[in-house]
Amino acid sequence: MNKYKKLNKSTQKLIRTICVIAVLYVVMTIMDGTGNLSSLMKGLLVPVCAYSLVAVGLNLCVGYLGELSLGHAGFMCVGAFSSAFFSRAFQDVIPDVPRFILALLIGTVVAALFGFLIAIPVLRLSGDYLAIVTLAFGEIIKNVINVMYVGMDSKGIHFSIKDQLSLGMEPDGKMLINGPQGITGTPRQSTFFIAVLLLILALVVVHNFVRSRTGRAVMAIRDNQIAAETVGLPVTKYKLVAFTLSAAIAGVGGVLYAHNINSLTATTNNFGYNMSIMILVYVVLGGIGNFSGSVIAAVVLTMLPELLRGLSTYRMLIYSIVLIVLMLFNWAPGILKWRDEHGLTTAAIVGRFKKKKEVR
Amino acid sequence: MALLEVTNLGISFGGLRAVDEFNLSIEKGELYGLIGPNGAGKTTVFNMLTGIYKPTDGTIFLDKDDITGKKTADINKAGVARTFQNIRLFGDQSVLDNVKIGLHNSYDYGTATGIFRLPKYFATEKQMDKKALELLSVFGLDSMADVLASNLPYGKQRELEIARALATNPKLLLLDEPAAGMNPNETRDLMNTIALIRKEFGVTILLIEHDMKLVSGICEKLTVLNFGRVLAQGETSAVLNDPEVIKAYLGE
Amino acid sequence: MGFLTYLINGLSLGSVYALIALGYTMVYGIAKMLNFAHGDVIMIGAYMCFMCMSNSGMPAIVSIVIAIVCCTALGMVIEKIAYKPLRKATNLAVLITAIGVSYFLQNMALMIFGSNPVSFTSVISWEGISLAGGNLKIAGNTIVTIITCILIMIALVWFVKNTKPGQAMRAVSEDRDAATLMGINVNATISLTFAIGSGLAAIAGALLCSSYPSLTPYTGSMPGIKAFTAAVFGGIGSIPGALIGGLLLGVIEILARAYISSQLADAIVFAVLIIVLLVKPTGILGKQIKEKV
Numbered sequence: 001m002n003k004y005k006k007l008n009k010s011t012q013k014l015i016r017t018i019c020v021i022a023v024l025y026v027v028m029t030i031m032d033g034t035g036n037l038s039s040l041m042k043g044l045l046v047p048v049c050a051y052s053l054v055a056v057g058l059n060l061c062v063g064y065l066g067e068l069s070l071g072h073a074g075f076m077c078v079g080a081f082s083s084a085f086f087s088r089a090f091q092d093v094i095p096d097v098p099r100f101i102l103a104l105l106i107g108t109v110v111a112a113l114f115g116f117l118i119a120i121p122v123l124r125l126s127g128d129y130l131a132i133v134t135l136a137f138g139e140i141i142k143n144v145i146n147v148m149y150v151g152m153d154s155k156g157i158h159f160s161i162k163d164q165l166s167l168g169m170e171p172d173g174k175m176l177i178n179g180p181q182g183i184t185g186t187p188r189q190s191t192f193f194i195a196v197l198l199l200i201l202a203l204v205v206v207h208n209f210v211r212s213r214t215g216r217a218v219m220a221i222r223d224n225q226i227a228a229e230t231v232g233l234p235v236t237k238y239k240l241v242a243f244t245l246s247a248a249i250a251g252v253g254g255v256l257y258a259h260n261i262n263s264l265t266a267t268t269n270n271f272g273y274n275m276s277i278m279i280l281v282y283v284v285l286g287g288i289g290n291f292s293g294s295v296i297a298a299v300v301l302t303m304l305p306e307l308l309r310g311l312s313t314y315r316m317l318i319y320s321i322v323l324i325v326l327m328l329f330n331w332a333p334g335i336l337k338w339r340d341e342h343g344l345t346t347a348a349i350v351g352r353f354k355k356k357k358e359v360r
Numbered sequence: 361m362a363l364l365e366v367t368n369l370g371i372s373f374g375g376l377r378a379v380d381e382f383n384l385s386i387e388k389g390e391l392y393g394l395i396g397p398n399g400a401g402k403t404t405v406f407n408m409l410t411g412i413y414k415p416t417d418g419t420i421f422l423d424k425d426d427i428t429g430k431k432t433a434d435i436n437k438a439g440v441a442r443t444f445q446n447i448r449l450f451g452d453q454s455v456l457d458n459v460k461i462g463l464h465n466s467y468d469y470g471t472a473t474g475i476f477r478l479p480k481y482f483a484t485e486k487q488m489d490k491k492a493l494e495l496l497s498v499f500g501l502d503s504m505a506d507v508l509a510s511n512l513p514y515g516k517q518r519e520l521e522i523a524r525a526l527a528t529n530p531k532l533l534l535l536d537e538p539a540a541g542m543n544p545n546e547t548r549d550l551m552n553t554i555a556l557i558r559k560e561f562g563v564t565i566l567l568i569e570h571d572m573k574l575v576s577g578i579c580e581k582l583t584v585l586n587f588g589r590v591l592a593q594g595e596t597s598a599v600l601n602d603p604e605v606i607k608a609y610l611g612e
Numbered sequence: 613m614g615f616l617t618y619l620i621n622g623l624s625l626g627s628v629y630a631l632i633a634l635g636y637t638m639v640y641g642i643a644k645m646l647n648f649a650h651g652d653v654i655m656i657g658a659y660m661c662f663m664c665m666s667n668s669g670m671p672a673i674v675s676i677v678i679a680i681v682c683c684t685a686l687g688m689v690i691e692k693i694a695y696k697p698l699r700k701a702t703n704l705a706v707l708i709t710a711i712g713v714s715y716f717l718q719n720m721a722l723m724i725f726g727s728n729p730v731s732f733t734s735v736i737s738w739e740g741i742s743l744a745g746g747n748l749k750i751a752g753n754t755i756v757t758i759i760t761c762i763l764i765m766i767a768l769v770w771f772v773k774n775t776k777p778g779q780a781m782r783a784v785s786e787d788r789d790a791a792t793l794m795g796i797n798v799n800a801t802i803s804l805t806f807a808i809g810s811g812l813a814a815i816a817g818a819l820l821c822s823s824y825p826s827l828t829p830y831t832g833s834m835p836g837i838k839a840f841t842a843a844v845f846g847g848i849g850s851i852p853g854a855l856i857g858g859l860l861l862g863v864i865e866i867l868a869r870a871y872i873s874s875q876l877a878d879a880i881v882f883a884v885l886i887i888v889l890l891v892k893p894t895g896i897l898g899k900q901i902k903e904k905v
Contacts, residue, residue, distance in 0.1 A: 205475050208474060208475045208476070208477055209471070209474060209475050211474075212469075212471065212473075212474025212475065212481065213460075213464060213467070213468075213469060213474055213484075213485075213488075214470075214471040214474055215474065216453070216457055216460060216461050216464070217461065217464055219450065219452065219453055220450045220453070220461045222452075223449075223450040223451055223452055223453065224448045224449070224450060224451075226412065226432075226444075226448060227444070227448035227449070227450065228450075228461070229411075229412075229431075229432035229433050229436070230410055230412075230432055230433075230436055230441065230442050230525075231436060231441065231461060231462045231464065231524060231525070231527070231528050232433045232434075232436035232437050232464065232465045232528055233433060233461070233464060233465075234433055235433065241471055
């Protein structure tokens with residue numbers, strides 16, 4: 001306990017978050033084991049972790065690099081498809097465990113590579129222009145995947161952007177990517193345990209990153225680019241590093257997502273701008289620059305529509321109203337002032353709880 | 361050859377000639393003042409010296425290296441650091457981290473070392489902390505190391521900016537109106553600190569000031585700029601008695 | 613003749629994009645926010661028009677006027693409830709709220725109209741003209757869309773240049789604080805901007821669905837994104853920029869669909885946007901703003 005107190009505040013927070021995630025994991029596993037978890041909830045466990053990962057990656061970009069990306073679903077998409085492609089192609093060649101590890105690495109690296117290549121032109125822009133260009137890249141990625149036909153037979157790999165027939169495959173061949181039908185038959189290897197493990201790993205990585213020499217430089221560039229240049233920081237290099245890392249983490253989310261479902265397709269809702277926007281909502285509601293917050297927001301907001309399922313048609317409507325009200329409650333200057341006057345700020349509420357504890 | 365040798369420097373914005381035929385030579389160890397009325401082009405000269413603006417013509421040599429039109433970050437690596445008239449700190453980071461960012465290029469470990477917290481990370485960070493605290497103590501800022509830079513009082517922010525500039529280990533330090541917005545007492549303290557850091561760090565200083573009295577107290581040499589051109593240049597006392605300078609400052 | 617037909621169809625689609633882009637660009641110029649819900653106002657406008665025409669049997673022109681009135685009111689109400697309280701908050705907060713409003717409108721429509729597409733009857737009954745001895749047919753929809761767009765554009769430029777409220781809009785977009793000091797009612801000006809933008813969205817909705825008659829609660833979403841792209845393309849904040857951006861985008865999309873690949877058309881549109889922004893980082897007619905050191 002003393003050792004814990006000696007650590008700085010951010011490290012303490014990281015440890016608390018990891019503990020909470022671990023506890024949640026145990027609770028969920030027990031509930032699952034005793035049959036108390038609805039199949040809907042069960043189906044959400046891995047996707048929630050995947051969304052959380054993408055949100056953590058995006059938060060690095062928005063909160064620390066200070067640039068708004070509306071294309072992170074694209075990196076998730078790249079991670080998902082590259083890893084699923086690999087898993088499918090080598091399904092009968094490599095044993096399960098090493099193949100999944102390799103798929104994970106491939107998904108991450110390919111997403112990072114895309115992040116890097118896209119960042120080179122994109123980071124010359126800033127603000128809303130950067131946002132729209134990332135959105136455009138995300139849409140391009142989704143679109144291109146939808147016209148890809150890749151098959152494999154005894155003669156090797158066939159590729160076409162027209163249709164399945166023009167691949168001219170031998171009868172023994174199998175489809176790897178089938179245009180809009182995407183990839184089917186990916187081994188479902190993303191267990192809840194692996195998902196939680198990867199999420200914790202990502203939280204540690206970003207935590208350490210922002211508190212390293214590179215992380216400080218990234219934040220310096222965010223705070224004041226001109227000053228950062230005058231103290232000799234290579235601005236472009238560090239922007240690239242941060243964006244690439246951010247994309248890589250989103251890619252990990254993609255790998256998890258892909259290996260949790262049988263048929264992987266790229267639609268507007270799972271990899272288009274809708275998803276990018278949803279992830280951005282997690283980041284903003286969880287707190288910009290607050291990684292644990294991103295995870296909490298991702299978990300709560302993914303579960304919320306499901307918990308509201310009893311209200312069926314109204315649930316998404318309620319979700320949208322909750323979102324608007326939350327934003328107004330947390331950000332509107334007038335409402336913040338009112339909260340301040342009536343002792344309803346977050347700090348005041350937390351303070352009251354702490355006092356109660358002390359009295360006890 | 362002098363430490364800083366500026367020849368025929370000039371810049372135009374559109375049709376406007378902001379600075380023209382600017383010459384300057386500063387010897388190593390000098391404390392040099394650049395003065396002139398508002399809008400004379402003083403800060404523009406600084407921006408060209410640090411590569412924020414690319415000069416339209418002329419050359420800048422630092423310690424025999426041609427740094428004309430190089431990138432800002434490279435000019436800093438060559439040995440020029442500066443402060444800003446409108447303070448530019450890394451406001452969301454601590455006082456200590458601001459200085460550690462200044463130390464960035466003097467210490468090295470890679471991104472991966474930082475992410476995986478290899479032993480080199482801890483060793484280097486420790487050295488950086490020590491060095492940064494040393495620098496902060498010169499300004500009496502070491503007790504506020506954990507405060508957010510944006511929460512410092514105004515005068516302290518100016519000092520932190522100087523500390524951050526010094527952390528990059530410059531040969532030439534450019535101070536843009538370091539006493540702006542300070543009361544007379546604070547200004548006197550600051551001038552003493554500037555004299556002190558020149559001695560302690562062996563750094564050559566070029567500073568912009570508005571207040572002639574203040575400059576005359578500490579600068580050995582002066583250049584007076586008016587409408588983008590050099591009006592007078594030389595030993596402080598000679599420049600201040602120049603009838604042209606008096607005319608520019610007091611009007612006719 | 614094929615090329616000419618595609619070109620004209622592209623201009624028609626581009627005109628719709630331009631009308632939508634106007635809403636984005638005016639709101640961005642004046643309130644400095646990305647109104648993500650704008651695309652969904654189009655959808656609401658189209659449904660309104662559909663209800664009046666197909667369900668109540670009103671004439672097309674009356675239906676459109678009703679849709680315009682409803683959307684104008686809707687735009688002003690949205691601004692008042694969701695965006696105005698956040699005027700001094702960060703851009704990101706307003707963006708997320710706009711996303712919330714977008715979800716709200718979509719789900720509201722989903723509840724009322726259901727998710728099945730309805731078949732929109734064109735508001736234009738004119739058959740169109742046939743040129744070059746019947747080789748070149750231009751549909752009435754196409755002609756009316758292009759002409760409407762051009763007329764609105766001219767009216768809008770005139771309005772902004774020559775009327776008091778228009779001048780107030782320009783002043784607020786230049787410098788909001790200075791405009792306040794000059795006695796301009798900023799709140800009323802922003803409200804007016806939303807009103808105009810949303811009214812135009814209703815027209816855009818009716819025209820869009822006249823050419824592409826399948827209407828669902830998600831109809832506005834993709835054209836919204838593309839029109840936003842068009843606004844950025846032309847230089848966000850600039851009214852002529854929205855026209856140029858919209859038309860170019862429409863033409864590129866239709867030509868790409870015809871000559872390259874219909875599935876890759878969107879990708880090509882976005883790729884062109886990226887290239888334009890990299891060559892000219894503030895769009896075709898955008899102004900460069902440099903930070904003062």
